Amino acid sequence: MDSSLHKHYHDEEFDPRGFIDTYFYPENNDMFEEVLVYPITQLFKTFSSEINVIEFTDVNIREFEMWRNKEPGAADWSHAAKIVCELEGKSEEWQGKEDKARRAVKRVVKCDFTKDNPLEPVVLPQMDCLLCMFVLQVVSKDHQAFCSNLKKLASMLKTGGDILLFGTFNKSYYMVGEHKFFYLSHDEDLIREAVCEAGFIIESLESMRTKKTSILADYEHVIFLIGRKEREGSESEREEDTAEGPEQWPVRIGDFDRLYRDLKTLLQAEIQELREDVKTRGERTGAMEVKMAAATKSIKKADKKSTYLQT
Known part of the structure; x- marks a missing residue:
């Protein structure tokens, strides 16, 4: 049922x-x-x-x-x-x-x-x-x-x-x-x-x-x-509560930009692996949903911070 x-x-x-x-x-x-x-x-x-x-x-x-x-x-x-x-x-x-x-x-x-x-x-x-x-x-x-x-x-x-x-x-x-x-x-x-x-x-x-x-x-x-x-x-959530701005970073902005782009690539690969796992299992478990949601959220944050640093 x-x-x-x-x-x-x-x-x-x-x-x-x-x-x-x-x-x-x-x-x-x-x-x-x-x-x-x-x-x-x-x-x-x-x-x-x-x-x-x-x-x-x-x-x-x-x-x-x-x-x-x-x-x-x-x-x-x-x-x-x-x-x-x-x-x-x-x-x-x-x-x-x-x-x-x-x-x-x-x-x-x-x-x-x-x-x-x-x-x-x-x-x-x-x-x-x-x-x-x-x-x-x-x-x-x-x-x-x-x-x-x-x-x-x-x-x-x-x-x-x-x-x-x-x-x-x-x-x-x-x-x-x-x-x-x-x-x-x-x-x-x-x-x-x-x-x-x-x-x-x-x-x-x-x-x-x-x-x-x-x-x-x-x-x-x-x-x-x-x-x-x-x-x-x-x-x-704690990261979202902190102030964001280039004046906080004591190192070059370009380094962080590359870091966020690399992080995004890794997260996208993780999501793809989870999707392949779903196909193999034939089902989508609760733990998979949590991981995919967390990875998607982190990608959005990486995009946001990378864009901010570029501006």
Whole structure:
């Protein structure tokens, strides 16, 4: 089935309770260990005294607030708290653990990646740590949007801050009730390229191969990536922010002109190699798209700088 026909949860009607019941309860759920137990285990040593929750839909925000305020009819997440307490060897203290998590949430903010400031009109201080669980691939409709949205998340982090990213490899959909929802399919190469382009150093990337197949979702691995933010934006973006002019160069202008022309030739050769690879493979992977887009952008910059130097 064409993935373009799948629904997008942040654009169309979505049942948050049906989603929770399907994927986050152990009863009759083959993926429970992979979508809940595995992330909790990985995050066992991670903690924060203040949590800001970012969500994309009003209905999901409402569902979360019901749990946060202990409202009647709220989803039961006690099993998640029990998993944490079992890891700590204090299984009898799960109620206090869940209440502590509720108190740690300071605010819930709606996010819209179509805006330059996704949290507008709210302005938050940059964070020390950002946890993104299976959502970036849900709200990004193509690989270019994925890279752009990841950079917007990076802007919310302090330099030196960490992003904790959970996702899956080669997944295209997930079911909620009778509805099939879109999930951006990608491989490890795309994740690594996008994370590095967004200004992160990858400190670790672990994966767990799925143990069972299910009609609820198609994926091969669940992944957990930790990235440390080393800078603001990509290398190319930082160059665009710097002033340009011949007075900056302490060497001859002609040398730089030749350098940019040589660079353009190399980049054009790289693009041609990628095109030949596409013909050989018979498909175009996400990593190829990222590389071709980066090379094309660099060529335009080389042309711009070469023209400027000539004038």
